[in-house]
Amino acid sequence: MKARLVLRFPPLLVDQPVVYKLIKDYNLVFNILRADITPDSEGLMVLEIEGDENDFKQGLEYLEKRGVKVQPLSQDVVMIEELCTHCGACVVHCPTGALYYDEERRVLFASEKCVACEICVEICPYRAMEVRLE
Numbered sequence: 530m531k532a533r534l535v536l537r538f539p540p541l542l543v544d545q546p547v548v549y550k551l552i553k554d555y556n557l558v559f560n561i562l563r564a565d566i567t568p569d570s571e572g573l574m575v576l577e578i579e580g581d582e583n584d585f586k587q588g589l590e591y592l593e594k595r596g597v598k599v600q601p602l603s604q605d606v607v608m609i610e611e612l613c614t615h616c617g618a619c620v621v622h623c624p625t626g627a628l629y630y631d632e633e634r635r636v637l638f639a640s641e642k643c644v645a646c647e648i649c650v651e652i653c654p655y656r657a658m659e660v661r662l663e
């Protein structure tokens with residue numbers, strides 16, 4: 530089986546070879562679609578993982594036991610521009626820089642950088658960020 534997953538690592542795990550164990554112990558192969566890893570803060574990775582169903586299940590159980598939050602990347606996040614007030618609340622929390630200021634301090638959305646973590650959806654006070662299912 531194959532799936533695109535968002536992995537969020539607590540700060541203590543960021544410098545440990547947790548993902549490498551997926552290859553070594555669970556025979557999984559993966560492509561890293563996106564990675565934002567900074568020492569001493571939460572890490573985020575978007576992986577496309579492929580492998581035997583049983584190995585896949587056990588690999589994900591291993592990640593969750595180590596404290597990695599795993600969620601499927603199965604949706605798109607969109608900005609409803611007419612609802613956005615450019616308050617900037619989402620910009621500091623977006624882990625990938627998909628929400629950013631232009632020169633006039635208007636908040637723009639670069640969808641190609643978005644990993645659909647949904648942080649902005651939870652944070653936006655005006656409901657200007659929305660999940661659209663595929």
Ligand code: SF4
Binds near residue numbers: 612613653655658
């Ligand atoms: S939090 Fe919402 S309203 Fe504020 S800048 Fe972001 S998308 Fe726009």
Ligand code: SF4
Binds near residue numbers: 624628642658
């Ligand atoms: S869902 Fe929102 S916070 Fe997460 S990466 Fe996309 S734009 Fe940034």
